[in-house]
Amino acid sequence: xxxxxxxxxxxxxxxxxxxxxxxxxxxxxxxxxxxxxxxxxxxxxxxxxxxxxxxxxxxxxxxxxxxxxxxxxxxxxxxxxxxxxxxxxxxxxxxxxxxxxxxxxxxxxxxxxxxxxxxxxxxxxxxxxxxxxxxxxxxxxxxxxxxxxxxxxxxxxxxxxxxxxxxxxxxxxxxxxxxxxxxxxxxxxxxxxxxxxxxxxxxxxxxxxxxxxxxxxxxxxxxxxxxxxxxxxxxxxxxxxxxxxxxxxxxxxxxxxxxxxxxxxxxxxxxxxxxxxxxxxxxxxxxxxxxx
Numbered sequence: 001x002x003x004x005x006x007x008x009x010x011x012x013x014x015x016x017x018x019x020x021x022x023x024x025x026x027x028x029x030x031x032x033x034x035x036x037x038x039x040x041x042x043x044x045x046x047x048x049x050x051x052x053x054x055x056x057x058x059x060x061x062x063x064x065x066x067x068x069x070x071x072x073x074x075x076x077x078x079x080x081x082x083x084x085x086x087x088x089x090x091x092x093x094x095x096x097x098x099x100x101x102x103x104x105x106x107x108x109x110x111x112x113x114x115x116x117x118x119x120x121x122x123x124x125x126x127x128x129x130x131x132x133x134x135x136x137x138x139x140x141x142x143x144x145x146x147x148x149x150x151x152x153x154x155x156x157x158x159x160x161x162x163x164x165x166x167x168x169x170x171x172x173x174x175x176x177x178x179x180x181x182x183x184x185x186x187x188x189x190x191x192x193x194x195x196x197x198x199x200x201x202x203x204x205x206x207x208x209x210x211x212x213x214x215x216x217x218x219x220x221x222x223x224x225x226x227x228x229x230x231x232x233x234x235x236x237x238x239x240x241x242x243x244x245x246x247x248x249x250x251x252x253x254x255x256x257x258x259x260x261x262x263x264x265x266x267x268x269x270x271x272x273x274x275x276x277x278x279x280x281x282x283x284x285x286x287x288x289x290x291x292x
Contacts (some may be wrong), residue, residue, distance in 0.1 A: 056090045059101065074104035077242055078257060085109060092291040107165040107208040112241035113258035113276075114290045115229060121284030122173045122235060126276045128227040128254060130154060130245070134273055136254065156222045160185065160247040162198055163212040170204040170236035177233035179204065183245060185215060186223040193223070202238065210242075227253065229276075261289050 009017055021032045060068075060083060072082030080088070089102050089110045117124055131154075138150040162183050170179055182199035198215040227245055231238060241258050244251045255261055255275040263275045276287065 052091055052094055053087070055094070056087050059090060060086055063101075070104045074106055074109060077106065078109055080109075096291055098291075105208065107210065108167075108239070108241040109257065111257070111259045111289050111291050112239055113243070113261045113287065115231060115238040115240070115287045116285070117170075117231060117235045117237075118284045119235060121282040123230075123232050123280050123282065124278075124285040124287065125228060125230040125232075125280035126278050126287060127229075128276050129273050130226055130252060131224050132156075154224070154252055155248055156224065157248045158218060158222070159214050159216045160198060160225070160245065161212060161214045162200060162227070162245050163210065164200070164243045165208055165210050165241045166202060166206075167208045167239040168202055168204060168206050168237070170231065170234045170238065172204065172234055174233045179231045179234060179238060181211075181227075181229050181240075181243070182213075183215075183225050183227050185218070185225040187218055187220040188223060189220040194220075204234070204236075208239075228279075230280075258289050261287060 020034055022034075063071075068082050070082075071086050075082050075085035078085065085104070089104075092110055093100075093102065115124055115126070133151060133153040135149045136152050137147045140146040140148050160183060162181065164181055166181075168179065179202040180199050181202060182197055185196045185198065187194055187196060196215065196218060198213050200211045200213045202211070203209075225245075229238070229240070243253050243256055243258065245253050255263065261276045278287075281287075
């Protein structure tokens with residue numbers, strides 16, 4: 001039942017009172033709350049004492065121009081300038097108790113995904129669903145920390161290009177072993193629903209590298225597609241970043257930079273699919289976003 005209450009205001013304070021109210025999360029229990037006020041000078045001072053920015057800014061100032069340029073180049077895949085990427089990376093290092101400064105890379109930045117298989121498991125399979133339309137969680141502009149569900153409609157048009165940067169250290173446990181990233185494309189041909197696989201076979205042992213595969217033509221009506229990571233009859237680790245599925249001129253992968261590949265949504269966002277959902281996840285198999 002809706003809860004209703006009221007207060008009596010003096011006419012002289014009505015404008016001031018209502019100007020300090022704002023609408024809260026309308027996807028759970030709609031209500032109004034007091035607006036967040038500006039920080040006082042005392043709060044700003046205390047915040048600066050707890051913030052990592054002064055320490056990180058000092059470290060950045062000590063870098064050479066060559067080092068700063070390397071960070072700038074590494075930030076290009078994420079549309080970040082060098083300083084913003086450095087802040088994100090150093091914050092993660094400090095919070096995880098890692099000393100020193102990372103070496104900037106064009107193939108991975110800050111957080112990345114990790115799929116790990118240990119005995120008794122020898123398989124892991126996860127998927128990201130891409131139906132013709134779905135919902136995503138999107139920040140509300142001008143409202144810090146507030147998000148809202150947004151409906152996404154994928155107007156599919158070939159070519160479809162899948163790509164990723166990855167590093168692997170995998171060991172086969174039997175015949176028929178493989179590791180791959182692929183898209184399963186559904187299409188209709190003469191009234192029959194069929195599938196087409198666009199696949200990247202992943203090396204079992206390699207340092208960070210890029211891999212790409214493309215579906216250019218298909219003489220039929222494309223219905224939709226799903227993305228998969230599948231490691232079979234293997235143990236070890238697979239690291240992933242900059243995961244993409246590009247069609248219609250843009251990348252459609254959710255959490256491309258693997259900052260939270262385990263993220264799921266509840267309550268107001270129950271209709272939003274997980275970034276990567278498990279299909280096969282036996283005991284000994286796991287996946288998560290990490291910083292190393």
